[in-house]
Amino acid sequence: MSVRLHPHAQARLIERGATEAEVIATVESGTPFAAQFGRTGFRRNFSFNAEWRGTVYTMKKVEVIAVKENEDWLVITVIVKYF
Template identity: 35%
Template sequence: MKIKLVNNFSKKIIFTNHALERAEERGATIEEIWEVLNTAESSLAKKGKYQKEKIFKFGKEWMGKIYEEKKIRVIYTEEEDNIVVITVYVFYGEWKMEVKK
């Protein structure tokens, strides 16, 4: 595990090497992952892990095609003093944002 950041909940964010590698190859930055962890709602993922995701404006080329948005999903576990990022998924496309009333 390499990077430690502090989030809004006073827990350190620890990235596994796997998470850092996947983030880089899939096109997510550390800053975007930090934003997902600090602003998105949490839900249960597989095998007792948690996930958060957020849609970002993109408007750039990725692998030869221009995409308006990208959705970053972070899979993580929580420890007493740490959030451990296990992996990061990135999806490119366009999503309709739900408006909460």
């Protein structure tokens, strides 16, 4: 199984503060959930302990929305929540 990123997802990585490694780890070992339009979501928490846009957070949750293509996953978008 491989994980590929759609150009939209790649752009969201930068603006939302996730790394490609975090996205791949989320798909490979995160908690799956049903998403809209028959897609699959995955979520996983990561230790952060850093500043994001002027506020220090200890954790961040990466949520990935993906679609299965044969044996691979195509990541459509990435959502990051800091807490």
